[in-house]
Amino acid sequence: MSKTLSWDECDYKIQPWIKTSIDVMGFDTMTPVQASTIPMFARNKDVVVESVTGSGKTVAFVVPILEKIISEEANTPNLKKGHFHSLIVTPTRELSNQVQTLIQSFLEHYPGNEYPIRSQLLVGTNQSSVRDDLENFLQNRPQILVGTPGRVLDFLQMPTVQTKSCSVLVLDEADRLLDLSFFGEIEKILKTLPKQRRTGLFSATIGSAGSQIFKTGLRNPVKITVNSKTKAPASLGLFYTVVEPETKILRLLSIMNNYKFKKCIVYFPTCISVTYFYSFMQYLQKEQKLLDEEVDFFSLHGKLQTGSRQKTLDSFGKLLAKAVLLTTDVAARGIDIPDVDLVIQLDPPSDTNMFLHRCGRAGRANKEGRAITFLNRGREEDYVPFLEVKNIELKEMSLKVTGLPSEKSFYEIFKSWVLQDRARYDLAVRSYVAFVKNYMKHSASSIFRLQSLDYIGLAKMYGLFRLPRMPEINTYFQNDTFKDGWLVDQPINMDKFAYMDKRREEKRLDLLKNSNKINEKRREKVETRQRNTPWSNKMQSKEDRSARKAKLAMKREEIERQIANESDSDGDVQEDWKETP
Numbered sequence: 001m002s003k004t005l006s007w008d009e010c011d012y013k014i015q016p017w018i019k020t021s022i023d024v025m026g027f028d029t030m031t032p033v034q035a036s037t038i039p040m041f042a043r044n045k046d047v048v049v050e051s052v053t054g055s056g057k058t059v060a061f062v063v064p065i066l067e068k069i070i071s072e073e074a075n076t077p078n079l080k081k082g083h084f085h086s087l088i089v090t091p092t093r094e095l096s097n098q099v100q101t102l103i104q105s106f107l108e109h110y111p112g113n114e115y116p117i118r119s120q121l122l123v124g125t126n127q128s129s130v131r132d133d134l135e136n137f138l139q140n141r142p143q144i145l146v147g148t149p150g151r152v153l154d155f156l157q158m159p160t161v162q163t164k165s166c167s168v169l170v171l172d173e174a175d176r177l178l179d180l181s182f183f184g185e186i187e188k189i190l191k192t193l194p195k196q197r198r199t200g201l202f203s204a205t206i207g208s209a210g211s212q213i214f215k216t217g218l219r220n221p222v223k224i225t226v227n228s229k230t231k232a233p234a235s236l237g238l239f240y241t242v243v244e245p246e247t248k249i250l251r252l253l254s255i256m257n258n259y260k261f262k263k264c265i266v267y268f269p270t271c272i273s274v275t276y277f278y279s280f281m282q283y284l285q286k287e288q289k290l291l292d293e294e295v296d297f298f299s300l301h302g303k304l305q306t307g308s309r310q311k312t313l314d315s316f317g318k319l320l321a322k323a324v325l326l327t328t329d330v331a332a333r334g335i336d337i338p339d340v341d342l343v344i345q346l347d348p349p350s351d352t353n354m355f356l357h358r359c360g361r362a363g364r365a366n367k368e369g370r371a372i373t374f375l376n377r378g379r380e381e382d383y384v385p386f387l388e389v390k391n392i393e394l395k396e397m398s399l400k401v402t403g404l405p406s407e408k409s410f411y412e413i414f415k416s417w418v419l420q421d422r423a424r425y426d427l428a429v430r431s432y433v434a435f436v437k438n439y440m441k442h443s444a445s446s447i448f449r450l451q452s453l454d455y456i457g458l459a460k461m462y463g464l465f466r467l468p469r470m471p472e473i474n475t476y477f478q479n480d481t482f483k484d485g486w487l488v489d490q491p492i493n494m495d496k497f498a499y500m501d502k503r504r505e506e507k508r509l510d511l512l513k514n515s516n517k518i519n520e521k522r523r524e525k526v527e528t529r530q531r532n533t534p535w536s537n538k539m540q541s542k543e544d545r546s547a548r549k550a551k552l553a554m555k556r557e558e559i560e561r562q563i564a565n566e567s568d569s570d571g572d573v574q575e576d577w578k579e580t581p
């Protein structure tokens, strides 16, 4: 947003009440993307808009929609019951909410003596069903609908909803909506809409949608690209630091203690790791007093209920004190919290496109911001030249840990915290396994290779004292240094490792008793068989035994994991983009 353009110079005569809203919002000048998009989109052009994060794209489509409702007289009873004028689709509920809030801010200044313009939110929640949406729709007769793909589709398929007056479709974060996970729903939505409509596609990374954009029914679209030297806003500093995985949390604490910031977002790879580290960070703050200043922690991921997700975002946004949000990619795109001036990525996102979106939560609307990405020493360092090719330049940042325990003492602190409650250990194991599964899905697969992962360092980062049994790290179990996967000299008696929660512990003890009985029977059977087997066969079975043992151990741990999962419905690998309608 370097160039400044007065709203009076806008190449489209904006309604006085819209202009008043803009003044009240304090937007003294138009951003470049607004100056180029508003006149085109308001004047019946289809647009494909790419402009850096935080450059004001939302206003660039909301103003034309409001203008078109007026110019096409949809703000009259002419728009029949069951019909609507504009549809805005976004990939997440939070983003839909944000767009809806912005529309409401405009509508506050709409003349009270005119036929009302209304907007309705369509997102899946536990509190309301599609039927409720329909009831509200028929009663309030909104011209604008804003929602997530699943819920919008369900709504449009209701027999009383008429789509033939839909004159504008906006896909916000369009590249995301056009990718594989959403395209099925988007395609169905497109089929329900009339061909004679205006379409606007908006994103900071629309280029990555490639030819998919032509499947949206665009007609002679204008491509609006607001150029910037790099792909990130000028006010945003992009940094990376090379680390050993086991030092990541210490370094995170060090940044929090030594860097000035108002609000910080920390990205984790999976929902489960957010849950896990949220509780550990609070312990480090409250019990270990490792944070110099009072900081409020928040956690947000896609497996949480919609209501609580929105509440968290609102509280994080409104809080005047220093705050840190631990989250996943669910809060990577579009979320606009103006005070966020620091973004930390503990790991690069598995989808490269997400990198800019995550970073772009800071440095919005010309405000100064910093985004720091941790890269594991070794192959991951290639991520820097990889991004450079994509016009994303990162500067190296050296990061010293000061005023905190040594690495060794920190691991001891972490370990003893985990040992207080088996539930924490379960979460640690699940976070670790989910991390590895997620790592496999990296789009930059030549850089993020399982073979190059430091599995031991990673386990220590998650506070683990034993490697979980998983095929990817089987070789460690055959290694004498990590006998049976133990990372500590004194193995922990896992049978005595208890849950803090009494009921959960009782259940575990019951299961343990049963499994001991089964094992006893199995042992007796094997011994009898051995007594009756000729010596020559014994050599062969000895060789098979170790393989069988490893398989059994893996099975047992899998069962333990299942037990742990039963008591905690939180998903492991992050799939939180997919909204349930």
Ligand SMILES: Nc1ncnc2c1ncn2[C@@H]1O[C@H](COP(=O)(O)OP(=O)(O)OP(=O)(O)O)[C@@H](O)[C@H]1O
Binding pocket: 026, 027, 028, 029, 030, 031, 034, 051, 052, 053, 054, 055, 056, 057, 058, 059, 203, 204, 333, 334, 335, 336, 338, 360, 364, 365
């Ligand atoms: N003309 C303007 N002048 C000053 N600030 C503005 C202007 N227009 C929008 N903003 C502010 O800029 C911020 C970013 O806007 P918005 O969320 O629309 O960005 P975006 O381009 O959609 O970003 P992203 O790609 O991350 O979704 C918001 O806080 C918004 O209030």
